[in-house]
Amino acid sequence: MSSFILDGKQIEFKQGQTIIQAAADHGIDIPHFCWHPSLSISGNCRVCLVEVERMPKLVIACSTLAAEGMVVHTNSEKTLAARNAVMEFILINHPLDCPICDEAGECKLQDYAYQHSVGESRFTEEKMHKDKRVELGPHVMFDGERCISCSRCIRFCDEIAGEPQLTFVQRGDRVTIVTYPGKELDNPYSLNVTDICPVGALTNRDFRFKARVWDMSSTKSVCSGCARGCNTDIWVRSNEILRLTPRHNEEVNSYWMCDEGRLNTFKHVNSESRVSGPQIKRDGKLNKSNWDEAYAAAFGELKSYTKDEIAFIGSAASTCEDNYILAKFAKTVIGAKHIDFPRHIKAGDQDNILIREDKTPNALGAELAGIRPAADGLTFHAIMKAVDEGRIKALYVVEEDLVGLNPAYKETLRKLELLIVHASNYNETTELANIIFPAATYAEKNGTWVNFQGRIQRIRPAVTTIEGDRSLDNLAMSRLDKFGTEFDRWGNVKKMDARPVWKIISGLANTQSGKFRYSTSEDVFNELVKSVPDFSGLDYDVIGEKGAALKKFVNTKTV
Amino acid sequence: MAEKKRLKDLSFWQKIYIPEIINGLGITLSNMFKPSFTMEYPEVKFEPPASYRGRPVLALEENGEERCVACGLCSRVCPALAIEVQAGETDREKERYPEKFEINMLRCIFCGFCEEVCPEEAIIMSKDYELAFTNREDAIYGKEKLFVPVSQLQDRIQFLRERK
Numbered sequence: 001m002s003s004f005i006l007d008g009k010q011i012e013f014k015q016g017q018t019i020i021q022a023a024a025d026h027g028i029d030i031p032h033f034c035w036h037p038s039l040s041i042s043g044n045c046r047v048c049l050v051e052v053e054r055m056p057k058l059v060i061a062c063s064t065l066a067a068e069g070m071v072v073h074t075n076s077e078k079t080l081a082a083r084n085a086v087m088e089f090i091l092i093n094h095p096l097d098c099p100i101c102d103e104a105g106e107c108k109l110q111d112y113a114y115q116h117s118v119g120e121s122r123f124t125e126e127k128m129h130k131d132k133r134v135e136l137g138p139h140v141m142f143d144g145e146r147c148i149s150c151s152r153c154i155r156f157c158d159e160i161a162g163e164p165q166l167t168f169v170q171r172g173d174r175v176t177i178v179t180y181p182g183k184e185l186d187n188p189y190s191l192n193v194t195d196i197c198p199v200g201a202l203t204n205r206d207f208r209f210k211a212r213v214w215d216m217s218s219t220k221s222v223c224s225g226c227a228r229g230c231n232t233d234i235w236v237r238s239n240e241i242l243r244l245t246p247r248h249n250e251e252v253n254s255y256w257m258c259d260e261g262r263l264n265t266f267k268h269v270n271s272e273s274r275v276s277g278p279q280i281k282r283d284g285k286l287n288k289s290n291w292d293e294a295y296a297a298a299f300g301e302l303k304s305y306t307k308d309e310i311a312f313i314g315s316a317a318s319t320c321e322d323n324y325i326l327a328k329f330a331k332t333v334i335g336a337k338h339i340d341f342p343r344h345i346k347a348g349d350q351d352n353i354l355i356r357e358d359k360t361p362n363a364l365g366a367e368l369a370g371i372r373p374a375a376d377g378l379t380f381h382a383i384m385k386a387v388d389e390g391r392i393k394a395l396y397v398v399e400e401d402l403v404g405l406n407p408a409y410k411e412t413l414r415k416l417e418l419l420i421v422h423a424s425n426y427n428e429t430t431e432l433a434n435i436i437f438p439a440a441t442y443a444e445k446n447g448t449w450v451n452f453q454g455r456i457q458r459i460r461p462a463v464t465t466i467e468g469d470r471s472l473d474n475l476a477m478s479r480l481d482k483f484g485t486e487f488d489r490w491g492n493v494k495k496m497d498a499r500p501v502w503k504i505i506s507g508l509a510n511t512q513s514g515k516f517r518y519s520t521s522e523d524v525f526n527e528l529v530k531s532v533p534d535f536s537g538l539d540y541d542v543i544g545e546k547g548a549a550l551k552k553f554v555n556t557k558t559v
Numbered sequence: 560m561a562e563k564k565r566l567k568d569l570s571f572w573q574k575i576y577i578p579e580i581i582n583g584l585g586i587t588l589s590n591m592f593k594p595s596f597t598m599e600y601p602e603v604k605f606e607p608p609a610s611y612r613g614r615p616v617l618a619l620e621e622n623g624e625e626r627c628v629a630c631g632l633c634s635r636v637c638p639a640l641a642i643e644v645q646a647g648e649t650d651r652e653k654e655r656y657p658e659k660f661e662i663n664m665l666r667c668i669f670c671g672f673c674e675e676v677c678p679e680e681a682i683i684m685s686k687d688y689e690l691a692f693t694n695r696e697d698a699i700y701g702k703e704k705l706f707v708p709v710s711q712l713q714d715r716i717q718f719l720r721e722r723k
Contacts, residue, residue: 099632
C-alpha cells in the first residue's frame with residue numbers, strides 16, 4: 001500500500017483517495033465545510049487548505065489526490081494563516097446571531113471560529129442582508145444570511161435523494177439558495193440537509209427552538225419506521241423524545257434517514273394517549289389494576305379455554321426477545337398452535353435508496369424468533385377468519401392495532417370472548433380488549449431487531465419507565481438528568497407504568513410455574529441464541545453499536 | 560514545680576473596674592452624637608449600590624418587548640441549575656423568544672454568571688433582596704415576576720458597561 005506523510009505521521013492510502021479522505025480514514029480530521037464523505041467534491045469552502053512540500057501554493061485537501069511520498073502539513077504557519085484568512089472571509093457576511101440560531105452547540109462554523117479563527121473581524125461595513133425564514137419545503141426552513149454557500153444541500157438533493165430541487169442563484173456575496181421555480185424541497189429525504197448543513201441555515205421545522213443540544217441526551221437506537229432499520233440517535237430532554245437524527249452506518253443507511261421515519265416514529269412515545277398501568281375491563285369499563293392482579297386474571301382467563309380456542313398474535317414491531325418469549329409461552333405453557341403476526345406491507349412505497357415496502361422493523365426477526373404457526377396451526381389471516389367464525393374464542397395480541405390495520409376486524413374482534421392486548425397507546429383495538437397490558441415502546445426497552453438484510457441491530461432505552469432509573473439502568477444522561485430532583489419542574493418528569501413484552505409474559509407465566517426467570521432482555525437473548533441456530537454466535541456485545549449480519553445472510557448482497 | 564506567675568497583675572484601679580466603666584460609658588456617649596449606621600428596616604429600606612447582586616430579573620423594553628431571545632446560555636452557565644428556559648418562535652425580527660422562563664429562587668446562589676453571559680443584556684441582577692416564600696412552588700419565579708421595565712435597571716446596566 002502507498003503512503004504519505006501527514007504532520008510527520010505516515011499515512012497509508014488507497015489509490016485515488018484524496019488527502020482529506022485518507023486522513024479521515026485514520027481518524028485525523030482536517031477542517032472542512034463543503035466536503036462530505038458521501039457527496040461529490042465541490043472544493044468551494046477552502047477551509048481544508050494544506051501545505052504540501054514542493055508545491056508552489058497551498059492546496060485543498062478535499063480534492064488533491066494523495067500521492068506516494070507526499071509530505072503534507074496541516075498545522076504549519078502558512079496553513080494556519082490561510083485558514084484564519086478563509087475563516088475571516090466566511091465570517092464577513094455571517095450574522096452573529098448564535099443566541100437565536102438553533103444550530104448553536106452543534107455548529108461547525110461556531111466550532112471552527114473558536115479553533116481556527118483569530119476572534120476579531122476587520123469588517124466594519126454593513127453585512128449583506130438576505131431572505132430569512134424561507135420555507136423551502138414542508139419540513140425545512142432556510143435562513144439565507146447564515147448560509148455559507150457550501151452547496152452540501154444542493155449536492156445531497158442531486159446525488160443522494162436523486163431529485164434536484166435546490167440551486168444557487170446570484171453571484172459573489174449575493175449568492176443564495178432557492179428551490180427551482182415551481183418546486184419545493186419536498187423529497188422524502190429532505191430533512192437530511194439539516195443534518196449536513198454545517199451552519200444553522202437549514203433547520204428542521206419540527207424541531208425548531210424546541211431545545212438546546214446541550215440539554216439533551218442522545219441514545220444510539222434504530223428507526224422503527226420500516227424494514228431498513230436506519231441507525232439513529234434518539235435525543236431526549238426531561239424524559240421526552242424531541243428529535244431523531246441518523247447515525248452513520250455504511251452497511252445500512254450511510255449517513256441518512258427518511259423524513260417519514262424521522263418525524264413519525266417517536267411522537268407516540270410522548271403522546272397523551274399512552275396506556276399507563278394494566279387495565280382490566282369490568283362491566284364494560286376499563287379499570288386500572290396492579291400488575292400481579294392483571295397477571296393472575298389474564299392467566300386464569302387463558303387457562304379456561306382449550307388450546308385450539310386460543311390464538312396468539314405477535315408483532316414485527318416488537319423485539320426478537322419479546323417475540324421469542326411470546327412464542328415460548330404460547331407453545332410450552334398454553335400449548336397453542338395458532339401463532340403468527342400480521343405483515344404491514346405498503347405495496348409500492350419503496351425506493352432504491354432507503355425506504356422499504358415492509359413498514360415494520362423486525363419482520364424477519366419475529367419469524368426467526370418463533371412467531372410462526374405450528375404445522376397444523378393457522379396463519380394470521382386464517383386466525384382472523386377462525387375468530388370470525390367463532391372457532392377461536394380467545395386472542396392474545398402483542399403490540400398490534402388490528403383494527404387500525406383493517407377496520408373490518410372491529411366486527412371480527414367483537415365476536416371474541418377474551419381479548420388480551422399489549423399496547424403502548426390506546427387505539428381502536430384496545431377499546432375492545434378485556435385486559436390491556438401497557439407496553440413499553442421501542443424507546444423504553446433493550447432489545448434487537450433484524451432488518452430486511454438479515455442484519456441484527458440493538459435498540460436501547462432512551463426514555464425511562466416508572467420502574468426505571470436513568471443512572472442505575474445506564475441510560476444516556478444529560479446534565480439535567482444528573483442533577484434534577486423531584487422538586488424541579490424539569491426534573492419531575494412524566495414516566496409511564498409500562499413493561500416490555502418479555503417481562504409481562506414472564507410475569508404471566510410465573511403466576512403458575514415460576515420457570516420464566518429472566519432479569520434483563522439480555523438473559524432472554526442469550527437463551528434465544530442457544531435455542532435458535534440462526535442466532536448462534538451472537539450476544540449484545542458482538543452486535544454492538546452497528547449491528548451484525550446473521551450467519552444465514554452474511555453473503556446475501558442486499559443494498 | 561515553680562508556681563506560674565501572671566505576666567502582669569491588675570493594678571488597684573483596674574481591679575475596682577470603675578474607671579473602665581466610665582471609659583466605656585464615654586465611648587457610648589460620644590457615639591450618640593455621631594451619625595447613625597443602622598436603619599429602621601422594614602419602615603426604611605436599604606438602597607443597595609449598583610454593584611449589588613439581588614435577584615436576577617429580565618429586562619422589558621420601553622415598547623413592552625422582551626429583550627430575552629431564549630438562547631439558554633444563562634441556563635447553561637448557572638452552576639446551581641436554577642434557570643429553565645423554553646424557547647418559542649415569534650414573528651419579530653429576533654425570531655426566538657422565551658415561551659417559558661423560570662428561575663428557582665431556592666436554587667439561585669446570586670453569583671451573577673447569568674448576567675455576565677447574557678448576549679442581549681436581558682437578564683440583570685436587580686437590587687431586590689426581599690425574597691420570601693412559604694413553599695417550594697412559590698419559590699419558582701415565572702415570567703410574570705421576572706420581567707421588569709428596563710428603566711428601573713439603568714443603574715446596574717451602567718455599572719456593567721463601565722466594567723466590560
